[in-house]
Amino acid sequence: MINRRGFLAGAAGTVGLAGLAGATGCQRTPVSGGGDQGSLTWWDHSPNLQEANKAVWAEYEKAGGLKVEYQYHQTAKLGQALQLAKQSNQLPDVHTNVGLELPLPQLIKDGWFQPLELDEATKAKLGKDSLIDGIHVFDGKPYSFAIQNPRQYHAANWFNHELIVKAGLDPAAPPQTFDDFREACRTIAKAVPDTYGVILNLGMGERIATQVNHLAVGAGFEGINGVEFATGEFAFNSEPYLQVMEFLLSLQTDKLLFPGSSQQDDQTARVRWATGTIGYFFDGPWCPGSTRKDAAPFFDKLDVGPMLVPDSSKEVVNYQGPMGGTFFISGQSDKAAEASKVLSLVAGDPYQVAIADGMAQPPRDMELVKQSAANEPYKRLVEWYADTCYLAPSAALKNPATAKVAEEAKPVKPNLAAIIQGMFSGDVPDVKKALTTMSDQLAKERDAAIKKVSAAGTKVSADDYAFPQWKPRQDFTTDLY
Secondary structure (H helix, E strand, C coil), X not given: CCCHHHHHHHCCCCCCCCCCCCCCCCCCCCCCCCCCCCEEEEEECCHHHHHHHHHHHHHHHHCCCCEEEEEECCHHHHHXXXXXXXXXXXXXXEECCCCCCCCHHHHHHCCCEECCCCCHHHHHHHCHHHCCECCCEECCEECCCCCECCCCCXXXXXXXXXXXXXXXXXXCXXXXXXXXXXXXXXXXXXXXXXXXXXXXXXXXXXXXXXXHHHHXXXXXXXXXXXXXXXXXXXXXXXXXXXXXXHHHHHHHHCCCECHHHHHCCHHHHHHHHCCCCEEEEEECCCHHHHXXXXXXXXXXXXXXXXXXXXXXXXXXXXXXXXXXXXXXXXXXXXXXXXXXXXXXXXXXXXXXXXXXXXXXXXXXXXXXHHHCCCCHHHHHHHHHHHHHEEECCCHHHHCCXXXXXXXXXXXXXXXXXXXXXXXHHCCCCCHXXXXXXXXXXXXXXXXXXXXXXXXXXXXXXXXXXXXXXXXXCCCCCHHXX
8 A cells, every 4th residue: 555645755656658548540441531422421439329320320321311431440549540530631521529639619720620500400309408509509500419418427336247256245235435446456366366456548548537537526526627616726636636546556556456557548458357357447338338349258247336435434426517519520521411411310319219228328318228228237327327426517608708718728738647647657756746737737728818818809707617606416507607
């Protein structure tokens, strides 16, 4: 075990770690981004939505639409593939924005996306919560829409049911706290030869950063993505974040972590976990759907526990703002009208049921999960989400002009992902100092962006990011803005 003083003074690890994941590649050889004039090209990163998408494409093609040419790209590699495609003017007509890192307003400003053409019937079907100004709609034009529910967290404690039983642990009583989890990992390693307690996807910076953000909320951080609700201030250096970082590093220090974790993105870590020699894997609700695709023999062995908390004084909780869009029309596409037709079909109820069947992030209507073909662990996790996850306040809802601030603010480096990875490699010896510096730089960038857009006539201020009326474990509904 490591103590807090040693952690804050110099968190050093033993596993070497490269920088942010960024290798190119995809599951299949990509087609030319634009396709031919008789086809519509589509790239995404979600195997869980493939069956739902195929049904939509078939309906679209049956109605006289173009043939859809599809390419699946692994999550950690999609961003780089899109960057290369944009440079060569070969972006697909429709794609997701995972891995592009920049805020949506900046991506729109840089020409990545163009508006959707949605009729009034489709807009009515989606509802106001899926078409929000400053989140999905910019300058009065919709660029995407929400298809899934924000009530979720991405650090659920998935585990190998068979291995847990073999180690003498009770799968019906998974670990709840950091200490419980470490003890369970030790038990597995001692009871079953050549096994490890846990594997992490440390090679995928964006994903591990999201998991830290969610774990920090469970540890008591009253905010989202490092920003406090009440004050609107950046506080990545707060106690909950430090507790989470210390806990994660202890898994390596105590030799409970699979040694190759530093090189793992989410897919490779999940497949390695599915070989049967590792107990636990932190992942989102899509875990069973992705496992069924990439490691089918393991599908019936996976089980799930709730997100961990530091100690028994804390209860699992998470807050998420309105769900962002999933699919976008490329700014390079000359088939916006056709792309809009097929995306309009995604707004329908049959697609919502198919989301649950595929065990992706929960659909907008989480009640549909109960009647879906999803497995029991997925359904159980979604029930936990309904009980423990709440709607967070959103600066974009309070003042859509904050989108202009996001457009102007420059990215801060190292970001949270790089600091986490550097903590494990030993390249970031003083974690609290690094998180403090990052928080200060983020605040300065936001202030500078506010000043710039205000000078141009936009009415926006730092107060737009503060919600003093926020209360824990309550939805922040529209009437509170």
